[in-house]
Amino acid sequence: xxxxxxxxxxxxxxxxxxxxxxxxxxxxxxxxxxxxxxxxxxxxxxxxxxxxxxxxxxxxxxxxxxxxxxxxxxxxxxxxxxxxxxxxxxxxxxxxxxxxxxxxxxxxxxxxxxxxxxxxxxxxxxxxxxxxxxxxxxxxxxxxxxxxxxxxxxxxxxxxxxxxxxxxxxxxxxxxxxxxxxxxxxxxxxxxxxxxxxxxxxxxxxxxxxxxxxxxxxxxxxxxxxxxxxxxxxxxxxxxxxxxxxxxxxxxxxxxxxxxxxxxxxxxxxxxxxxxxxxxxxxxxxxxxxxxxxxxxxxxxxxxxxxxxxxxxxxxxxxxxxxxxxxxxxxxxxxxxxxxxxxxxxxxxxxxxxxxxxxxxxxxxxxxxxxxxxxxxxxxxxxxxxxxxxxxxxxxxxx
Numbered sequence: 001x002x003x004x005x006x007x008x009x010x011x012x013x014x015x016x017x018x019x020x021x022x023x024x025x026x027x028x029x030x031x032x033x034x035x036x037x038x039x040x041x042x043x044x045x046x047x048x049x050x051x052x053x054x055x056x057x058x059x060x061x062x063x064x065x066x067x068x069x070x071x072x073x074x075x076x077x078x079x080x081x082x083x084x085x086x087x088x089x090x091x092x093x094x095x096x097x098x099x100x101x102x103x104x105x106x107x108x109x110x111x112x113x114x115x116x117x118x119x120x121x122x123x124x125x126x127x128x129x130x131x132x133x134x135x136x137x138x139x140x141x142x143x144x145x146x147x148x149x150x151x152x153x154x155x156x157x158x159x160x161x162x163x164x165x166x167x168x169x170x171x172x173x174x175x176x177x178x179x180x181x182x183x184x185x186x187x188x189x190x191x192x193x194x195x196x197x198x199x200x201x202x203x204x205x206x207x208x209x210x211x212x213x214x215x216x217x218x219x220x221x222x223x224x225x226x227x228x229x230x231x232x233x234x235x236x237x238x239x240x241x242x243x244x245x246x247x248x249x250x251x252x253x254x255x256x257x258x259x260x261x262x263x264x265x266x267x268x269x270x271x272x273x274x275x276x277x278x279x280x281x282x283x284x285x286x287x288x289x290x291x292x293x294x295x296x297x298x299x300x301x302x303x304x305x306x307x308x309x310x311x312x313x314x315x316x317x318x319x320x321x322x323x324x325x326x327x328x329x330x331x332x333x334x335x336x337x338x339x340x341x342x343x344x345x346x347x348x349x350x351x352x353x354x355x356x357x358x359x360x361x362x363x364x365x366x367x368x369x370x371x372x373x374x375x376x377x378x379x380x381x382x383x384x385x386x387x388x389x390x391x392x393x394x395x396x397x398x399x
Contacts, residue, residue: 189210271355
């Protein structure tokens with residue numbers, strides 16, 4: 001028997017990763033899936049399938065993967081067998097990482113594995129994609145489920161681009177402010193200190209305070225920088241732990257305005273993904289579990305996992321989600337209407353569209369408020385520093 005590393009989540013959303021023995025990856029995956037765990041991935045111990053080191057694994061480029069799927073769908077619709085389509089796309093693939101993955105997928109499919117299992121074995125492919133392929137294999141309608149996946153990815157990427165564009169200006173603004181403040185305290189203030197020492201004049205208390213700050217900033221700036229880097233590294237590692245992710249997520253969601261935007265973004269993503277999976281023919285509980293894995297919020301992930309367990313026991317989707325108190329009331333009400341009318345996928349799409357637009361509006365309003373606040377704070381701060389430094393010079397000029 002070989003050893004495999006498996007990453008799973010239980011019904012409470014607690015994520016575990018450990019080593020298991022098994023005949024194959026599929027054997028280990030099936031064993032834990034039957035026990036009710038959500039399996040993220042299974043891969044051989046020590047290495048990533050396809051020869052990529054686990055430590056050297058890079059994130060798959062979404063745009064490149066989307067282009068591959070568009071080409072793959074076109075070839076399947078043209079009547080080309082899956083293996084022939086893969087062979088053709090491998091030859092034309094310029095991305096080295098994706099090419100290596102596709103070659104491994106092709107070899108596995110040649111060996112008798114299902115296409116969904118071959119992609120899942122790579123450990124880097126999104127679970128929604130492998131689940132979509134599995135639904136297409138079971139229904140015999142691969143081109144339709146791939147079309148839905150491509151449409152979902154296009155909308156998701158478009159939404160993410162809009163969010164990133166909205167955040168560019170405030171990010172640049174904050175960066176400029178930090179650079180300016182650093183320059184003031186590490187260069188400008190010490191120069192004024194040298195000037196005042198040569199004049200040997202009596203200085204106002206605020207000027208003395210500012211000069212002390214500048215002196216300490218210049219002296220301890222390297223240590224502060226190193227401390228910030230270490231703190232950022234520790235925080236980055238801590239966020240990967242269950243407790244750390246929980247605490248950080250709780251803090252973010254409790255923030256005024258920004259927490260509400262994050263929650264609505266998560267609701268939109270979950271609704272869009274769940275709708276896509278249900279339209280592809282996947283049962284509700286596996287679709288919920290797969291959609292849940294896309295949540296960056298640990299609180300929402302745990303709530304979805306618990307709601308999935310309740311749905312498995314026979315309770316309705318809307319009632320299960322309402323119990324967890326993870327979604328806004330309006331979203332739950334819309335899901336309940338869709339569930340009662342038998343039009344759940346369509347209603348989930350409506351929920352996604354509503355909250356995507358709401359996020360855009362809320363983000364626009366937040367940026368409209370934050371940007372002038374940053375400018376005002378910067379003006380007051382810089383003006384106060386420069387004013388305190390020039391005050392003694394004005395006093396000397398008067399005398």
